Amino acid sequence: MKDKLFRDILPRVAKPIRYVGGELNVIKKDWDQCQVKMALAFPDVYEIGMAHIGSKILYGLVNEESPHLLERAFAPWPDMEQIMREEGVELYSLESFTPLRRFDVIGFSLQYELSITNVLNMLDLAGIPLLASQRGEEHPLIIGGGPVAFNPEPFADFFDALLIGEGEELLLEFLSCLYNNRALARKDRLTRAAAIEGVYVPSGYQVEYKADGSLAGMTPVSSAYPARVRKRLVSDLDTAYYPDKPIVPYMEIVHDRAVLEVMRGCQRACRFCHAGTVYRPVRERSVAVLKRQADTQLKNTGYDEISLASLSTLDYSGVSDLVKHLVKIYGDRGIGVSLPSLRVDAFSIDLANEVQKVRKTTLTLAPEAGTQRLRDVINKNVTEEDLFQAAEAAFSSGWNSIKLYFMIGLPTETEADLDGVLDLLARVKAIGQRHSRRAIEVRASLACFVPKAHTPFQWRAQNSIAELEAKRRYLTSRKMKNVKLSFHDSRTSMLEGVIARGDRKLGEVILTAWQMGCRFDGWSEYFDFDKWMEAFRKCDIDPEFYVYRQRDYLELFPWDFIDTGVYKDYLVQEDQMADAAIPTADCRQAGCLDCGICIDFGVSLDVKEGKVDATAG
């Protein structure tokens, strides 16, 4: 296999280095000595998949701390796919060039709704039937996990099992369960696995719909399957596994640097945010542990940059200490620190200043909405004053460009909110102009709001493509010099919305779309909206049913059986407060908001470095 690839296949494709493996720190275990052989399949290209922290964790965890084996596979770019099909080359793992078909388990990382056609394409390239119902004893078990699996129903037809929540403990239990029951038939092994908390086996449930198309009920076919599937989580990040020797790719990947995960979860409770609900509660890692991890990571990788990752790194209680330490120890060797997302306030800029002593970074702030009213609706606790102070601090310390993130199509949005975005941009630019004689640049990225399952906005109607396009035209009609607006594609967002709140009926549409040639739907050069709409028509399913409808509080949702630990009552209350534009405080300062997670899961808010900065709000 490898010889053929090196001689006949790879010289004909772009970026062959994507397909050869053999990187520094790769782990190649002895196939015959391992219990369960699993392939971790990332449904996107190598340079995207290799940046994913969760995959790095699972890769090290299974290979270093268990008797099982985990090898990697990525979606081949269309040029490679074509040659693989012409030459009859099956999808293989990068560690041992073993065809994926020979593994016991293939696990897909589901980070983005639209990567599902790549999942199907990878299965097809591996010679594995796409539908779980058509797979037999000779085929690997196909599993999935990741944030998108919190609404697993649109993918139910394709997966034998979905693992809900954080994988550190769950995946090892799942693999060991398969090994212990290896003498059993495929179906019985899955039934056994369904007893593990966090494992969802779609074939174990019967789904019925009402005449209006909404869900009537979801019933386990036997008592072996739980009525609700509870997410799994790690209670203490200090003792959780984190890789000391991550793989160092040869090719440049996105986020090409060492990564520390400083905390998991976010307590900001922004009402649009999916990750903010499903990854509750906040759990931090101690500065002492992070310092040690930084040291071993850098020693073992040789990276020139270390990134502090989390949903909201500036809220990490030890962020200041940690950044100062890293800059002091590694700065003079040319090793920089990067902060992925900044909080909108002056404190953040001070810290960003610390960071840019080593390397100049782009400054990115996310006010998300243009007016205070709308920011209160979405519970983005940022004031105009915060933003102007941040801009002031940034421009006065020498930055001459700034990037701002907004969303359009938010609930209750009016023309005044759109004007608000433009006004903010103009004022930020004016602040910059006061500090710099050179022209300063303000860039705004405007995403389309997509209501997500498990969030307070899960009942809301998504803006239609026409509405979003009208808003885009309105915003671009007022030209400002050196202010650049970029918009997310409204059609991509529409489809994302359909799948995000979709049900099992969508399986047929997804399969049809793939058969019609859809893949790499997250890439604008390959996304073909018309083909997708054609697939919906062929299946006689109305996509608008999933996105443009205001849902009733009493409606049963396809994802309600997934227990994220957050009460539905809490989500209702948050949604109602949004209508009244009443913000909700951060539970680290305001005290418990009774969302349910801590009591229900017997965990607690884990703030490692003492009291949180009270100015944070």
Add this chain to the structure above:
Amino acid sequence: MRLRAEYEVGPNHRFLANLEMMHVMERALRRAGIPYHLSEGFNPHIRISMGTVLPVGIWGKKEYFDLEMDPMDGAEFLRRMNQVLPPGIAITACRSLGMGARALMKSINAAEYAFQVNQRPAEVEAAVQEIISQEEILVPSRGKKKNVNKNLRPGLFALNVVPQGDIAVIKALVSVNEPLNIRFDELLDLLAKFGISRESIVEFWREGNYIKQGEQLLSPLVTP
């Protein structure tokens, strides 16, 4: 000090592009704790400069880079780097240079490529003789100037056939950089033109890079 290192890139790493190879070296320098020098400015980088580009798809036995660093024993540099480099990539030799020494890119002007050809040595020898007897060999340029024919003949310094049992290895010493840069893919085109098809070439690599002074061929490591 300025250090010049010679390294080999094995067949498993043939798909690395030049920038990727530079990153491999930079990361190895950091892992090995080599006292490298950094550039000034907003984005400090290691003062390393790579020799002539090794094209994607081929591997090389004698490649070079220069590095500015604090004084360090050469044997120690070799030991520390080879401990941390991925298997298949290794530093084979190094020496210190005066700070004023000519840059690699400005001094390397010849490279030797090897082609293992799955044809009888006598056939290969005949094809090579045919090439040598030409006064002019025009091949479409693969470089930046497209649609131009390039005469490769003056840049073909030596072509030799080494029989290896039933097959043969062609060793081609050619001109690179200024004044005439013969690209690896142009060499493949040239061979094809004289009956040595791409399919019959089972393996190829770069034997080495040299500084050619008149008839003398010097290693970049031994030049003053």
